[in-house]
Amino acid sequence: xxxxxxxxxxxxxxxxxxxxxxxxxxxxxxxxxxxxxxxxxxxxxxxxxxxxxxxxxxxxxxxxxxxxxxxxxxxxxxxxxxxxxxxxxxxxxxxxxxxxxxxxxxxxxxxxxxxxxxxxxxxxxxxxxxxxxxxxxxxxxxxxxxxxxxxxxxxxxxxxxxxxxxxxxxxxxxxxxxxxxxxxxxxxxxxxxxxxxxxxxxxxxxxxxxxxxxxxxxxxxxxxxxxxxxxxxxxxxxxxxxxxxxxxxxxxxxxxxxxxxxxxxxxxxxxxxxxxxxxxxxxxxxxxxxxxxxxxxxxxxxxxxxxxxxxxxxxxxxxxxxxxxxxxxxxxxxxxxxxxxxxx
Amino acid sequence: xxxxxxxxxxxxxxxxxxxxxxxxxxxxxxxxxxxxxxxxxxxxxxxxxxxxxxxxxxxxxxxxxxxxxxxxxxxxxxxxxxxxxxxxxxxxxxxxxxxxxxxxxxxxxxxxxxxxxxxxxxxxxxxxxxxxxxxxxxxxxxxxxxxxxxxxxxxxxxxxxxxxxxxxxxxxxxxxxxxxxxxxxxxxxxxxxxxxxxxxxxxxxxxxxxxxxxxxxxxxxxxxxxxxxxxxxxxxxxxxxxxxxxxxxxxxxxxxxxxxxxxxxxxxxxxxxxxxxxxxxxxxxxxxxxxxxxxxxxxxxxxxxxxxxxxxxxxxxxxxxxxxxxxxxxxxxxxxxxxxxxxxx
Numbered sequence: 001x002x003x004x005x006x007x008x009x010x011x012x013x014x015x016x017x018x019x020x021x022x023x024x025x026x027x028x029x030x031x032x033x034x035x036x037x038x039x040x041x042x043x044x045x046x047x048x049x050x051x052x053x054x055x056x057x058x059x060x061x062x063x064x065x066x067x068x069x070x071x072x073x074x075x076x077x078x079x080x081x082x083x084x085x086x087x088x089x090x091x092x093x094x095x096x097x098x099x100x101x102x103x104x105x106x107x108x109x110x111x112x113x114x115x116x117x118x119x120x121x122x123x124x125x126x127x128x129x130x131x132x133x134x135x136x137x138x139x140x141x142x143x144x145x146x147x148x149x150x151x152x153x154x155x156x157x158x159x160x161x162x163x164x165x166x167x168x169x170x171x172x173x174x175x176x177x178x179x180x181x182x183x184x185x186x187x188x189x190x191x192x193x194x195x196x197x198x199x200x201x202x203x204x205x206x207x208x209x210x211x212x213x214x215x216x217x218x219x220x221x222x223x224x225x226x227x228x229x230x231x232x233x234x235x236x237x238x239x240x241x242x243x244x245x246x247x248x249x250x251x252x253x254x255x256x257x258x259x260x261x262x263x264x265x266x267x268x269x270x271x272x273x274x275x276x277x278x279x280x281x282x283x284x285x286x287x288x289x290x291x292x293x294x295x296x297x298x299x300x301x302x303x304x305x306x307x308x309x310x311x312x313x314x315x316x317x318x319x320x321x322x323x324x325x326x327x328x329x330x331x332x333x334x335x336x337x338x339x340x341x342x343x344x
Numbered sequence: 345x346x347x348x349x350x351x352x353x354x355x356x357x358x359x360x361x362x363x364x365x366x367x368x369x370x371x372x373x374x375x376x377x378x379x380x381x382x383x384x385x386x387x388x389x390x391x392x393x394x395x396x397x398x399x400x401x402x403x404x405x406x407x408x409x410x411x412x413x414x415x416x417x418x419x420x421x422x423x424x425x426x427x428x429x430x431x432x433x434x435x436x437x438x439x440x441x442x443x444x445x446x447x448x449x450x451x452x453x454x455x456x457x458x459x460x461x462x463x464x465x466x467x468x469x470x471x472x473x474x475x476x477x478x479x480x481x482x483x484x485x486x487x488x489x490x491x492x493x494x495x496x497x498x499x500x501x502x503x504x505x506x507x508x509x510x511x512x513x514x515x516x517x518x519x520x521x522x523x524x525x526x527x528x529x530x531x532x533x534x535x536x537x538x539x540x541x542x543x544x545x546x547x548x549x550x551x552x553x554x555x556x557x558x559x560x561x562x563x564x565x566x567x568x569x570x571x572x573x574x575x576x577x578x579x580x581x582x583x584x585x586x587x588x589x590x591x592x593x594x595x596x597x598x599x600x601x602x603x604x605x606x607x608x609x610x611x612x613x614x615x616x617x618x619x620x621x622x623x624x625x626x627x628x629x630x631x632x633x634x635x636x637x638x639x640x641x642x643x644x645x646x647x648x649x650x651x652x653x654x655x656x657x658x659x660x661x662x663x664x665x666x667x668x669x670x671x672x673x674x675x676x677x678x679x680x681x682x683x684x685x686x687x688x689x
Binding site: 013016017018020056057058059060062070091094095096098101104105107108109111112115130132134135255256257258259260261262263264266267 | 356357359361362366367369370371377380384386387396397398432433460461462511585636640662
């Protein structure tokens with residue numbers, strides 16, 4: 001049975017022109033004909049050569065004739081009949097505001113959670129793997145220069161002490177698995193009266209220990225434990241991972257949800273920095289494990305790291321900036337003691 | 345007669361399209377996002393009307409996907425080559441010269457894929473000029489402590505607008521520098537005001553923190569410092585950014601003409617725009633993103649409501665340029681995410 005001839009009113013534009021005029025589309029079987037409201041023929045074509053744009057919300061349906069003539073109409077019901085069961089029409093039906101969308105909301109939230117929990121780690125690992133070593137070296141150099149300019153002075157430690165600690169450092173590096181030894185490990189000493197005792201590592205293998213640290217915690221075992229901890233950060237790529245994590249979330253949100261607008265964009269980036277604190281606690285615990293195992297293997301007393309935290313918590317009772325990004329020293333001492341028990 | 349821009353999108357309707365886009369994107373490991381982008385652009389373009397004629401977006405999902413794959417492969421090649429010591433130092437400079445060319449390509453692609461009243465837009469900018477306005481000028485303005493920034497910004501706006509066409513009709517931005525400095529001045533004044541009202545009382549804590557060379561700062565000091573930092577950022581810098589952008593938008597629209605005697609008008613109110621952005625952000629965050637479609641519609645509607653066309657004698661005289669249709673094949677895949685100019689509203 002051929003469908004009844006349809007007459008659909010709308011507007012038309014000649015090929016490549018902005019001239020707009022009213023027109024009526026007449027459909028007889030396979031032939032589609034555009035006429036002026038007065039009934040004069042404008043163009044006729046077989047259905048197969050005509051491009052019918054998929055429905056999208058309540059925006060006008062667009063019909064393009066082979067020569068580029070464009071016809072558009074808001075008569076959605078009539079055009080839907082012509083459209084039949086195209087894939088575009090099916091998509092349009094799914095998108096309609098309907099309780100079934102709840103299923104999509106649930107699926108969306110579930111998928112977002114899976115990405116958050118598992119997908120991010122994979123993305124971050126791939127990104128770390130793809131980062132050119134040159135770039136990482138530049139990060140190290142840049143950071144060290146910035147530290148020297150703002151808060152550090154050349155070390156005032158005597159050569160003998162420096163040699164003793166550099167020796168411990170070299171011993172630890174030599175104990176690392178062979179593949180990890182050539183990651184550009186270098187130890188620097190700096191005098192930093194404002195930051196106080198500290199030791200930190202950069203992604204490219206640069207490790208900095210402050211004079212204040214050596215003066216307060218200079219025993220071999222403690223130095224070995226703390227340097228082992230810092231080497232753990234480098235070997236397990238904690239610094240780069242944290243950076244890529246924040247960046248990945250930012251990119252994923254833009255990619256999946258679309259344009260979030262100016263303020264949410266900022267919140268997603270900055271908020272991730274705050275969220276990364278919880279990730280940094282996990283990283284600290286992992287680095288503790290690494291430091292205990294490494295210092296033990298290199299022949300030091302693995303209790304050195306625990307001793308460091310005990311001293312720390314005695315010297316700076318709750319008054320240290322160290323606390324916000326690091327797990328409580330007492331918990332860490334306990335965790336380390338358990339690790340040491342497991343070593344034997 | 346003044347013709348107002350009109351946005352006819354509807355939050356419920358867009359929500360359905362958005363959530364289906366989102367789920368299909370996730371279910372296909374991101375591949376569908378190319379088609380999702382097309383559907384999103386089509387929804388917003390097709391719902392934006394002026395003088396009873398709407399915009400349209402013509403790129404296909406396949407084009408966007410292939411474009412993204414090319415960028416992705418290019419990135420991998422770049423990373424691999426970057427690992428070679430000497431190349432690693434040279435490549436960033438090569439990229440600096442390749443990027444302007446890519447940006448111009450992307451602007452061209454997006455212009456050609458957009459239309460209004462059945463006539464395609466076009467873009468005729470040159471890579472050298474793009475290098476100057478997007479890379480060299482901003483870099484040089486750093487040495488003027490940002491004093492030259494309004495000049496740089498105007499150069500970028502002129503580059504973008506003066507090189508766009510609707511069919512064969514050229515857009516022309518002829519704007520004095522005064523409105524740019526005025527906008528920057530008002531934005532700066534806002535920041536100074538916030539600093540005086542909110543930051544001055546905290547100065548004591550901060551100086552104390554830096555004057556005390558022994559030991560570490562206390563958590564209270566750090567808390568105050570971080571709180572003040574975010575407070576100044578949220579109350580000072582963000583609104584200042586909106587103030588600047590709203591004033592510049594108005595100045596740019598009011599000074600832009602389209603060949604054929606057409607002019608434009610923008611009446612965006614800086615603080616109203618900021619209010620919409622802030623309340624949107626809060627609502628979206630508290631609904632774990634589910635109100636994002638609503639927020640996007642709200643912003644689009646506000647911008648459209650505050651934009652109008654002052655048409656010349658006829659809106660029926662625009663025609664496509666034949667060469668656009670011929671050369672469109674050459675860069676069918678030149679989409680570069682983040683370099684869409686988007687709709688002129």
